[in-house]
Amino acid sequence: MARNNTLKLKFDSARKYAPAPESRSAAKIKDQYELFINGKFEKPLGKKYFDTINPATEEKLSRIAEANEADVDKAVKAARSAFGVWSKMVPKERGKYIFRIARMVQERARELAIVETLDGGKPIRESRDFDIPVVGNHFFYYAGWADKLEYAFPNRNVQPLGVAGQIIPWNFPLLMAAWKIAPALATGNTVVLKPAETTPLTALLLAEIIQEADLPPGVVNIITGAGATGAAIVNHPDINKIAFTGSTDVGKIIQRAIAGTGKKATLELGGKAANIIFDDAPIDQAVEGVINGIFFNQGHVCCAGSRLYVQESVYKEVVRKLKDRLETLIVGDPMDKNTDIGAINSKQQLDQINKYLKIGVKEGAEMYQSSVDLPKKGFFCRPTIFTNVAQSNRISQEEIFGPVLTIQTFRTDDEVIEKANNTPYGLSAGVWTDKGSKIFNMTIKLRAGVVWANTFNQFDPTSPFGGYKESGYGREGGLHGLGAYVTLSNVV
Ligand code: NAI
Ligand code: MG
Numbered sequence: 136m137a138r139n140n141t142l143k144l145k146f147d148s149a150r151k152y153a154p155a156p157e158s159r160s161a162a163k164i165k166d167q168y169e170l171f172i173n174g175k176f177e178k179p180l181g182k183k184y185f186d187t188i189n190p191a192t193e194e195k196l197s198r199i200a201e202a203n204e205a206d207v208d209k210a211v212k213a214a215r216s217a218f219g220v221w222s223k224m225v226p227k228e229r230g231k232y233i234f235r236i237a238r239m240v241q242e243r244a245r246e247l248a249i250v251e252t253l254d255g256g257k258p259i260r261e262s263r264d265f266d267i268p269v270v271g272n273h274f275f276y277y278a279g280w281a282d283k284l285e286y287a288f289p290n291r292n293v294q295p296l297g298v299a300g301q302i303i304p305w306n307f308p309l310l311m312a313a314w315k316i317a318p319a320l321a322t323g324n325t326v327v328l329k330p331a332e333t334t335p336l337t338a339l340l341l342a343e344i345i346q347e348a349d350l351p352p353g354v355v356n357i358i359t360g361a362g363a364t365g366a367a368i369v370n371h372p373d374i375n376k377i378a379f380t381g382s383t384d385v386g387k388i389i390q391r392a393i394a395g396t397g398k399k400a401t402l403e404l405g406g407k408a409a410n411i412i413f414d415d416a417p418i419d420q421a422v423e424g425v426i427n428g429i430f431f432n433q434g435h436v437c438c439a440g441s442r443l444y445v446q447e448s449v450y451k452e453v454v455r456k457l458k459d460r461l462e463t464l465i466v467g468d469p470m471d472k473n474t475d476i477g478a479i480n481s482k483q484q485l486d487q488i489n490k491y492l493k494i495g496v497k498e499g500a501e502m503y504q505s506s507v508d509l510p511k512k513g514f515f516c517r518p519t520i521f522t523n524v525a526q527s528n529r530i531s532q533e534e535i536f537g538p539v540l541t542i543q544t545f546r547t548d549d550e551v552i553e554k555a556n557n558t559p560y561g562l563s564a565g566v567w568t569d570k571g572s573k574i575f576n577m578t579i580k581l582r583a584g585v586v587w588a589n590t591f592n593q594f595d596p597t598s599p600f601g602g603y604k605e606s607g608y609g610r611e612g613g614l615h616g617l618g619a620y621v622t623l624s625n626v627v
Pocket of ligand 2: 187188189190253254255333334335
């Protein structure tokens with residue numbers, strides 16, 4: 136269970152190892168980006184473009200092509216014709232192409248990290264130490280599977296699904312692209328991928344990498360646009376599989392849209408994870424884990440530990456320590472290596488978070504925010520804690536997707552299991568205790584796709600990830616992630 140890229144780097148010890156501040160000049164962002172279709176960058180047929188901005192400064196970074204239905208059709212046709220070549224290629228050769236992508240991601244890691252931070256607002260330390268290294272790891276991991284599928288599915292005839300339409304969100308832009316593209320390619324599928332409209336840049340740099348890696352044209356197509364472009368992918372009749380990560384609302388739209396079409400889907404949707412501290416837990420470690428759990432990436436994390444449950448006898452101590460720790464978090468310029476909490480990804484997302492802060496206060500919860508000064512420009516939010524929260528409160532039930540933590544107390548194991556499971560979601564959970572038996576009991580009773588014990592937010596390419604209930608279905612990562620892109624036949 137070797138774990139790399141854990142978030143322990145963040146917030147404390149990382150500070151002394153961080154190299155010189157990154158500068159924008161290390162990243163060459165073009166004024167305009169086109170659609171990557173059939174191995175070439177093509178102008179959008181509808182001649183429309185939209186801007187992507189830096190949410191920390193509100194400055195425009197680039198003009199991005201908007202794909203309409205005709206562009207989507209072009210991309211799907213390219214992917215369909217490439218499917219013949221790619222699916223029949225000797226698996227070892229497919230693996231070599233994916234390895235090449237992994238290596239090129241590593242070579243351009245510094246630039247990719249800077250662009251990720253400029254376009255999306257996350258702290259450079261996170262892009263550099265987490266997002267981009269894990270992107271490389273994903274491509275390496277799935278490259279290794281390409282010629283070993285017979286071991287993944289012994290005695291079965293394994294076939295790729297065909298053309299995969301992949302729609303990804305803005306919280307981990309390049310990482311989500313890697314999660315989607317790497318297993319699809321390893322299993323012989325071809326891809327039409329759409330990044331989110333606020334963070335298209337790293338996916339477009341990945342398109343450059345894919346072009347340079349000389350993948351056969353059409354194997355990966357990367358097209359940009361907003362919800363309408365995504366819907367055109369979902370509704371295209373020649374798509375065989377939809378892989379979506381994003382809001383539960385759009386996930387439900389997609390489920391309705393593909394009903395009866397025979398399209399396969401994996402949906403990775405929202406979350407409202409419980410982080411549970413028992414009175415026998417190492418409290419300082421738990422407090423640090425809770426801070427990481429909710430403030431990593433400004434809380435724009437589907438598996439963020441957004442609901443804290445503390446056993447009554449340690450409640451006061453935990454809340455006091457959390458408040459003290461909140462004051463030390465640095466909020467501001469994402470390009471500064473010391474920043475803990477960067478910019479909120481968009482004005483729309485900031486409005487949503489602020490809406491929930493008001494709702495929380497109105498519901499009678501007590502709001503505590505750090506006293507940090509926020510930058511005058513850009514979209515920022517103070518790290519926030521709500522106490523005196525009721526289980527039925529909206530702030531305790533709905534995904535806020537920002538740096539906002541609710542805290543409740545509990546007495547018994549049964550009570551906390553009941554509360555932890557009492558939301559429409561079931562993506563992740565965290566348990567802090569000294570007792571192995573308690574961990575065991577919790578992990579079998581918590582309805583969550585991943586349960587972290589005495590840690591939080593640990594990811595690696597070998598582990599399957601996905602949700603229960605309205606958090607979606609299907610698993611990505613590891614062997615299970617391959618299963619989402621193949622169909623098996625049984626030879627008797
Ligand atoms: P969203 O679900 O609208 O966007 C995610 C992706 O879906 C984007 O690429 C978007 O262009 C695309 N999309 C939008 N409408 C579509 C449609 N009808 N058909 C196909 N694709 C479509 O999420 P949004 O509006 O950016 O964020 C709203 C809330 O969703 C957030 O506040 C958060 O609660 C949640 N969210 C959750 C994520 C997660 O990882 N669980 C990621 C992003 C958002
Ligand atoms: Mg942007």
